Amino acid sequence: MSATTVRGAASVEVPMVLAEQVTKSFGSNEVLKGITLEVKRGEVMCLVGPSGSGKSTFLRCINHLEVLSAGRLSVDGELIGYREANGKLYEMAPKEASKQRRDIGMVFQRFNLFPHMTALQNVMEAPLRVKGLPKAKVESSARELLARVGLADRADYYPAHLSGGQQQRVAIARALAMEPKLMLFDEPTSALDPELVGEVLDVMKGLAKEGMTMIVVTHEMGFAREVADSLVFMDAGVVVESGLPSEVLANPRHARTQAFLSKVL
């Protein structure tokens, strides 16, 4: 499993994601209390922990859907949401922020497909409107992406006519259409019926094998053990424990990790 660290050896110095003391409060409620972690190029990191531990919030900070209260967060060496000049931070204009988001794909728990567009149109929307690529080219690569997630024959279906697992696979294809360098998965299988979880995890495994850098918030410990290069256990806004999934899952060192794992495993 640790073979993935060799990937992208050319630019090994700059981590894909670097979080330093990331803090986030909603009013007086401090959800993240200083998260420091690093995700290497090509690494698959699973974030696990009880609900309310701040996993999703941290993930949303990475593409600036949430604004940090304190700390620094950079993706591929680029500070997220701010420009730094002369030792001062300048808030980014929405245009610059959305430029950063193009390179970061995100998959949501509730899919969030555009219901008024077919699967194909969902996948084509961002490359067409955001990148302004020619339609014929976008369509052929969108069909290719749908085939890649096993849905070539569902291209003209509206989301309402697809199962949850199919919808989530379309959502993955939609995120991939922007050719991101980082993929964020926010509990991608939590809203699915148990028998549909496998098809989504399989697509994600495929992505991991191709060397995509991924951060996955999940409760699927089997997936974490099999696919992840690192596992981070979060609780109450702090990283309690991290390491190789096999080690953390087999021999958790902290009492909180032990308590959590005893409930989910």
Next chain:
Amino acid sequence: MNGESAATSEPIKAIRLRHPWRVVFAVLLVAIFALFVIDAAFRPAYDWPAVGKYLFDRRISMAAVVTIQLTVFSMVIAIILGVILAVMRLSPNPVVKSVAWFYLWIFRGTPVYVQLTIWGLISLIYTSIDIGIPFMDPWVSFQTNAALNTFTLAIIGLALNEAAYMAEIVRAGLLSVDKGQEEASIALGMSWSQTMTRVILPQSMRVIIPPTGNEVISMLKTTSLVTAVPFSLELFTRSRDISAETFNPIPLLIVASIWYLFFTSILMVGQYFLEKRFSRGVGDRQPTKSDPAAPTTGAITGVVPVVGSGQPTVVVPPTTDAPGTTGHEGTR
């Protein structure tokens, strides 16, 4: 309920329950209606020959066109202004928000008839329209009553009043779209305006159109109030003016009503098709006709995860050979 076993059971044979009172009431209603129609046909006050004569009178049909113009122009302006006001009310800027709220407070809180009358007197309040820098000599200056005729004032009055109602309709529509939709499009790198025009507005249309259809129909009828401006070339005021000459008001009221009914009927048909168009992917639960292999569930693509290595990169579900399959499967 009990799937297979129901197939073998026999259909129920029972004597149907009779509803004698339903029949009685139906017959009664039909009889009353028929009586009214027959009576109306022979009642001289309705003066049906006059109705026939004035229905396609050139003055009336011209007035009908003017009524449509008033409706269309003021509705278009009202919708544009309503969208702007709705977005303003949802703005994070408290000043912008308050301005929109104040507009709504004024224009929804006073009768449209009063507003139209005030617009008619606008040239008394503001004798000239000056364009330039405040407290300096204006670059351009118009006399108000020369620049704005009663037709324009009627449209302004109707549109500004209607915009307040449209703003609330649009706002309800925008709020009806799930927050996740906005997040998904932002996460894809779409700008605010792209998110609005491509994702939020098309979905909110489903909620916006039915009440907007009502507003159009209501606007068509409200045009009869522009006599307050005073503008007198639309359907109702025109037919009143004609009957003032002929001393025969009732047939002309019927003529005007027939025209109003004709237009509202057309609008109702148009609304039906618009609603159908914007309920794509939501309203119809049936799969598209072009794809007969449409499943009701995704069961056929379900793949059991196998723990361990040796998983294929892409899991191609066992597809039934549906027409329209592009043959891209498994190319990666």
